[in-house]
Amino acid sequence: GKTTLSRIIAGIIEPTSGEMNIRIGEDWVDMTKPGIDERGRAKEYIGLLHQEYDLFPHRTVLDNLTDSIGLEFPKELAMRKAIVTLRMAGFTEEKSKEILNRFPGELSDGERHRVALAQVLIKEPSLVILDEPTGTMDPITKQDVKHSILHARDEMDETFIVVSHDMDFVRDVCDRVALMRGGKIIQIGTTAEVLGQVTEDDRRD
Incomplete structure (x- = not known):
């Protein structure tokens, strides 16, 4: 349910019913309507980092951030x-300068995740969606990812949506929480309000 919702928000999956509007600048865009003036327009401003993100293993970090996602700049500007x-x-x-010409296999798990996050951020989205950003990571890598997300959010000053079943991680990185159960949102509020009422079943979901 959580991943499906994130893909609907990103405009990848068309909702079968209901309403969903995303604010782009001063305008609200109806994500249930296809076309370049509605959902197609909003998708340009939305960045999605999948749980199973892919970096091209035979491309350098620089190439992964530019050529491979269709951004063409003179080399110095890139x-x-x-x-x-x-x-x-x-x-x-x-460190940024040091890794530009490295390949993904030469980086740690945490570094690869940060490069994948940068691959989303380089397009300067207004909304960033992170689907299960910690997955099955070890505690040290989770801390690295947490700090990179918090840093990126503060630097960009844009909206981040984090899809996660890891309640401790959610507590550390989110200001507000929407709790889902059985594919439906059952509660929305501040992180403290919602997580204070989370059951063990919710944690397992």
């Missing part, structure tokens, strides 16, 4: 934009 975006995802400037 490098500057990549460094700015990697810093936004939580790398230092020195």
Whole structure:
């Protein structure tokens, strides 16, 4: 249910019923309506990082951030934009420069996740959706991912939607929570309000 909802919000799946509107600038866009003036228009401003994200293993970090997602810049400009975006995802400037010509296999799990996040952020979306960003990560990598998400959110000052069953992670990165059960949203409120009433069954879901 959670992943399906995230894909509906991203405009990948068309909802079968109900209403969903996303604010783009000063306008509200009806995501139930296809076409370049409605859902197609909003999709340009939405970034989605899938749980099973893919970095091209035979491309460098720089190529993954630019060529492979269709952004064409002169090399110097591409490098500057990549460094700015990697810093936004939580790398230092020195580390950003250091990894530009590395391949994904030469990075740690946490570093690869940050590069994948940067791949979403480089398009400057107004809404960022992260689907199960921690998955089955070990505790140290989870901490790295948490810090990169918080840093990116603060740097961009845009809306982030985190889809997760990890309530501890949600508590650390979210201001508001929508709790789903059986494919339906049953409660929306501040993180403290909602997580204070979460049951063990909810944690397992």
